[in-house]
Amino acid sequence: MKSYYFDNAATSWPKPETVIQAMEFYFRRVGGNPGRAGHRKAIEAGRIVLKTRDLLAVLFNVKDPARIVFTKNATEALNTALYGVLKAGDHAVTTSMEHNSVMRPLNDLARLGLDLSVAEADRTGEVTVDMIRKCIKDKTRLVAVTHASNVTGAINEIEKIGLLCKQNNILFLVDAAQTAGVVGLDVERMSIDLLAFSGHKGLLGPQGTGGLFIRDEKLLKPLTRGGTGSLSYSEEQPEFLPDCYESGTLNVIGLAGLGEGIRFILDRGIDRIMAHERRLLEIFLNETDGDGRFVLYGARNALKQTGVLSLNIRGFAASKVGEVLDRKYGIMTRIGLHCAPRAHKTLGTFPDGTVRFSWGFFTGEKDILKAVRFLKEIAENMKHQS
Amino acid sequence: MKSYYFDNAATSWPKPETVIQAMEFYFRRVGGNPGRAGHRKAIEAGRIVLKTRDLLAVLFNVKDPARIVFTKNATEALNTALYGVLKAGDHAVTTSMEHNSVMRPLNDLARLGLDLSVAEADRTGEVTVDMIRKCIKDKTRLVAVTHASNVTGAINEIEKIGLLCKQNNILFLVDAAQTAGVVGLDVERMSIDLLAFSGHKGLLGPQGTGGLFIRDEKLLKPLTRGGTGSLSYSEEQPEFLPDCYESGTLNVIGLAGLGEGIRFILDRGIDRIMAHERRLLEIFLNETDGDGRFVLYGARNALKQTGVLSLNIRGFAASKVGEVLDRKYGIMTRIGLHCAPRAHKTLGTFPDGTVRFSWGFFTGEKDILKAVRFLKEIAENMKHQS
Incomplete structure (x- = not known):
């Protein structure tokens, strides 16, 4: 049938055929672990990771590609942002259209003392800037909104909400799991501080890939700590980007594929x-x-x-x-x-x-x-x- | 040259040729997201993940495969174990031969109030049960030891240390990043409560894979929360295994490859x-x-x-x-x-x-x-x- x-x-x-070709090339010809050694395979693996980071930076209009860190999926990126920024006593705003990758961490944080407001979307599932504005308080630290609903596909007023956050000095986290690769994203124009994305949906890469754009790493503690290949002499996590948020071996074969997915998108527009x-x-x-x-x-x-x-x-x-x-x-x-x-x-x-x-x-x-x-x-x- | x-x-x-073949098969013929739908692709993807979990359970002598949760690498598994179990006021023991994937989280926890003892290995890098015994206190909650050093390859007395922990009702975390797939591992015989492993080293799978065996999930809070495909009606993280620790889309293409890596090992012994x-x-x-x-x-x-x-x-x-x-x-x-x-x-x-x-x-x-x-x-x- x-x-x-x-x-x-x-x-x-x-996915595009070039995605599996890049993965197979890495598998057969490269195979190294980037940043872990100075030999040719490690350097070539590092080059692949860098290239994928550069392509994402082009796609999202991120000036410094190091501000994009790789995660295993959008959920890890969202958790990194939410647990990294928010603490007991903070106030955060989200919407009734969020995925559990946002709601479950936020509910957990609320149990630990976060003050959480959930803006109610209308019956069509759309979230407007006015709905967010009504929820803002003096102590609001972060607004988390999905770019588009995974249930209805409704695209929200991200640019207007971003401006509202910027004017009120509030961090703006956007869940782009449903839009990266299919709807235009521009972290500058949209005043986005934290952009979480999936690699295996609109970006046409393999599963096991995703990431987070971080405008200011000083505001975000990492979710995990470990070997980064950098500051190998130190038992403390490096504080610089992207290493601070990329502990352990990256999914290089996946990132090789993701790079080709993004290239496919950039080539077509x-x-x-x-x-x-x-x-x-x-x-x-x-x-x-x-x-x-x-x-x-x-x-x-x-x-x-x-x-x-x-x-x-x-x-x-x-x-x-x-x-x-x-x-x-x-x-x-x-x-x-x-x-x-x-x-x-x-x-x-x-x-x-x-x-x-x-x-x-x-x-x-x-x-x-x-x-x-x-x-x-x-x-x-x-x-x-x- | x-x-x-x-x-x-x-x-x-x-890696074995069968690893890339399984990945290519998944890429071309399957492609679904396990647990996210009831259609044929989602079911086939779920079957692949289950098979890899079963093979790992055979390799590590884990009776219930659901006790093995997948992570992106050994570092994430170690962080899940350390941050999941330890809190301020607890005492933990580790060794001077640990990788930064253990030391960096432990040092962070120590800053938050963890009492940490580091057993000094001898100049050859070996860790013995006596070295650990000397560090144990009444309130010791966890002992974290690498199965083998990534610097010298020294294989530690895991079975004896496991018995010591068991007798003293202390959780035993083993870092098997260097041994899974090349040295025999048996969570029962070795009295291991938490076993962190990498998928892309001795297990011969692709990067982006790894995992954690969890003997008792009641002792471990998850590091991330999000969509699990299960309890979709609830905004709270499921408490059951493996879903509690597997938020967001799994690296199914990587796990398809990892399964073949493990099969290669099991076939040869x-x-x-x-x-x-x-x-x-x-x-x-x-x-x-x-x-x-x-x-x-x-x-x-x-x-x-x-x-x-x-x-x-x-x-x-x-x-x-x-x-x-x-x-x-x-x-x-x-x-x-x-x-x-x-x-x-x-x-x-x-x-x-x-x-x-x-x-x-x-x-x-x-x-x-x-x-x-x-x-x-x-x-x-x-x-x-x-």
Whole structure:
């Protein structure tokens, strides 16, 4: 059976061929551990890591690439930022649309004495600067907002929220897990202090990669300490970037692949990638929005949404629809709560959740039309069965 | 120029061909995110992760594979154990032969109020149970010891130290970064409570992999929190294994490769692998020990040492020797302090360090003989130049 992958918001697939080629080249020809020795393999491995850092700096408009540190995933980057900055007595603001990678650390910090405010998004899942402004207090230390919801794809007013934070001398943490590589990001224009990103979603790299942009390392204590290859004579963690936040051996083979994923994006241009995802969303919306058999969530506006669409077939559980889509039609979606329970409460879809379709650069218009056709078939069949 | 890789203690190279094949298979044919959806790709990805966990459980004699959690490297595993267990007022014991992945977190914890004792190894770098016993206090909570030194290869009395800890109700953390895959490990026989390991050294997997065996998760708070695919309805971190310690997307492509690395080891048997590394050490020792031009460090005893040999050419800086080895002879070693400054203080080689040779299953006797011949040439040439 032909299958259709609509779970790119969890991890993108397929990836560019050049990604695996770079990994294979590293595997067969290089193999060294960067910063751990002065021999040719270690130097070549270091060069690969540096190159990937440079490419990310271009993509995010980061002037000093050393300000980008590599983590194993976006979750580690978010934890590094949250636990690194916040302490008991601080006040932090987040939103009801955050992923558990933000909510779980923040709830843990709240138990330890953090004062936490959660801005409620509206029923479409959008977060505006006004919602954040209302939550700010004199002692607010950090605002953490997702660039786009992993449930609805809603793109938030990051630039306006960044300006608000800057004017109030508040650190601004952006979760770009859903946007890096598919929506334009500019840490200067958006006044972002901390940018957490995943390497294996929009950036088209392999799993095991991600990172954090850090504007001012003096404000952030590291989450882990250990060998960095630098200051080998010292039993204290180096305080400089990127070493302070990169303890232990890096995932060099993964970073070799990630570099090629980013190069793929830079070669095509983020505008072209975003335009492609938008066109697919428009087709999906045209075919389903207004059709009484479906309930669609989010802004339902291709200009304010990533390549993600959450929906339900009216009267039927998401889990049942998702199962039939996979088993009978080979359509792979993610059903349920998407590790974002509060987002589903905001949308009114808790605890059953939604069927989430998420696509990417390699998804075609025909794939979307197939998905829509199958969805309509299921809606008809289920109606007759019930 | 033909080159010779003697930096396997930093990262092993080459790896078995099956490792890259498994990674390529995952890349091209699978691609899903385990635990994040119910579709075929997510299920197949989950099966790969489970298989690797099962293979590790066989290798380390862990009865319940869920007690092995995956991390990005051994350093993250060690940090998870140390920060997860220890708090201000506790007493912990470690040794002067530890890597900075143990010393740097412990020194940080000491600043926060941990009472820390460092057992001094003897000049050969060996740690005995008696050295640990002398440091134990009534309130000792944890003993952290490296299974084998990354500087000298000295294998410590882990089984005896484990028994001592067990008898005194002290948690026993073993750093197996240098031994997993090349020296037998048995968490039951060795009474190990927490076993940190690297995936890209003796286990022959790719970088970006590692893990921690956890005997009792109730004693250990997680280092990071986030999406786990489980309890998606809850904003609190799950308390069960392995999810509690595996937040965010796992490095599935890396774990696919790691599984094949472990399978390679299990197919051949750890005894055969250890015997091979020992034979190479005997050859190296036969050719150099007692030769007045060289200073050798460690036990210089193939029965008590991994495939690591640290040495210096008498009267010449390690950095100079390492540079000539690489540039003129294509011999890749790691010179300096190996992220273990206190170990070098113990050996009397601080701050200049040593030239460290480290080999693996793919190193041949001829490679060792070549290395020795080049070393002797360098010693002669340097003598004449000086």
